[in-house]
Amino acid sequence: MITTKKLIKKYVSYKKQPGIKGAIKSLWDRSFIEKNAVDAFDLEIGKGEIVGLLGPNGAGKTTLMKMFTGIIVPSSGDLEVLGFNPFDRKKEFRKKIALVMGQKSQLWWDIPAMDSLHLIKAYYEIPTADFNERVAEMAKILNVEELLHVHVRKLSLGERMKLELMASLLHQPEVIFLDEPTIGLDLVAQDAIRNFIKSYHEKYNPTVILTSHYMQDVQSLCSRLVLIMNGEKKFDGDILDFEKILGTDKVVSFNFETSPSDKSAFEKYNAKWDLNGLSVELALPQQELRAFSGYVLEHFDVIDFQTEKLPIERVMKQLMLRPELLNHE
Template identity: 45%
Template sequence: MSIIEVKNLSKTYEYYKKQPGLLASIKGLFKREKLFTDAVKNINFTIGEGELVGFLGPNGAGKTTTLKMLSGILYSSGGEALVLGHVPYKREKEYQKQFALVMGQKNQLWWDLPAMESFILNKEIYEIPDAEFKENLDELVELLEIKDILDIQVRKLSLGQRMKCELVAALLHKPKVLFLDEPTIGLDVIAQKNIRDFIKHYNKEKKTTIILTSHYMEDIKELCKRVIIIDRGQILYDGQLDDLIKKYAPYKVLNITFNDNGVKREEIEKFGNVQKYNSYAVALEVDREKVKEAATRILSSNLPVDDILIDEVDIDEVIRKIFRNTHANQPV
């Protein structure tokens, strides 16, 4: 069953041209040139129940714009979106009670009051019965280990603690769909891992459908089986993360270390495409089908091999490659 259906969804922003300088600013008071930019162009995808899908793309790719349209903050300029059978921009109460959006860069908690106050407000806003509220809150507080900070003003919390409280506030009404926009931005490595583990656990336990955007590849690798890659408002890839690697990286990497006198570049080049080279450590790209054979050949050659490892290509590398290719093909 599909929970989110997006058909030919588009969003065009209007803006005014702004020239630098005082004179241009004064001119701008009288005459301004209106410009349009397509933030999202005819995108299509569907997401099923309980899926955790990663949205990938550089800044300004259209990830957040898409999330804003799916959550009803923005009207679309064309196409349609259906989430849980609702048209988001109509902002129907039944829909609003079934989803949540968490933004790493903006919070919904009241800055000057303890997080607990905001939780109570959300209880009333989402009309959560007392018993259910208590149960959910206890569970979330325990999972995120934030019992001690509930009565401290939000402004005094660390970024990591705040993000945990944000998650609690967003999940108290047990949303069926969760949009997470950069939930780990700015957090230290440990806090990132905590949040990541929590999301993973929550998705598994509650079968909540989640769309996640992140700039941290760790988040995507850990959490998402499926990814949608967006660039300049268009979908470049929609599919399993594993397939992405197979499609864009039809090779594996042989990491070989040498001892004695090391090797010369010419000696190793015939086995595959050299990615990194120094006399004692070499990374070779080799076609997936031929990688075992190449490894055997290297081991049985008279090169002073110390160790050899067959590695999967790093996802960061694959993604960078995709963006590099598309940017090279499209004039800026």
């Protein structure tokens, strides 16, 4: 489905000193900076996979997406999507892909969403019966039936995003690129988008490439993660393996009614107490999780306890702060 070999994208920009002096000087004296936004990137993605493309801001995720969709041309290397070179921008290729950009609207602002959908129907040559059926189905699932005839500029971000998704999926693409589809949305809207993508994937089995800074998106949708940092691939594998990059310890928190008088039992598990001593976070080895949790529940005033919900978030945070950890993997 998607194959890259030694894929490179170079950006050239020029350095400018601040102030008027710098602006005038830059008219004739410019020094250029060349940066590999994507560097020697190898990737293989198969049909029906949902792959999360993770990395900090400026890591090269969106640049990769732009190359995959044919929006920008790679500087060197090989790239093939669905057997096409995306930058040839053949219409047959464009009919098989979809791109959803959380930060950019693809609908036309000055007309109702339904008009945009009709335009998309014509562009993708969708038969009228299929179009009506798909619009009705998706509008019902996303709960946007009443919004189809409202001008896009009058919709909230969440409402617009749902319609953006609808517009992108009307032609039933084989590969879907989702670039931060839940950015800026409230929790309910995020959930609605995620559930929709999940059910759409179950039904039509497209290949999905997702970038997001919300680990909840990644956790609930992706089975495979690709980590990109400074343009280079740093991890490619199962989400469960990603969680184990920093070790197999499970992070568990306990809240107590009263602060335990003897805290020595906790110390060997890298205990992090809150200021009042009423709550502790522990890193428990997987094999000791059950036994030690039982011990704490039995011997201390525990109000509640919980295991970490998003281990990949902790891993991502640690890797972004200390990228050198990856070298010790």
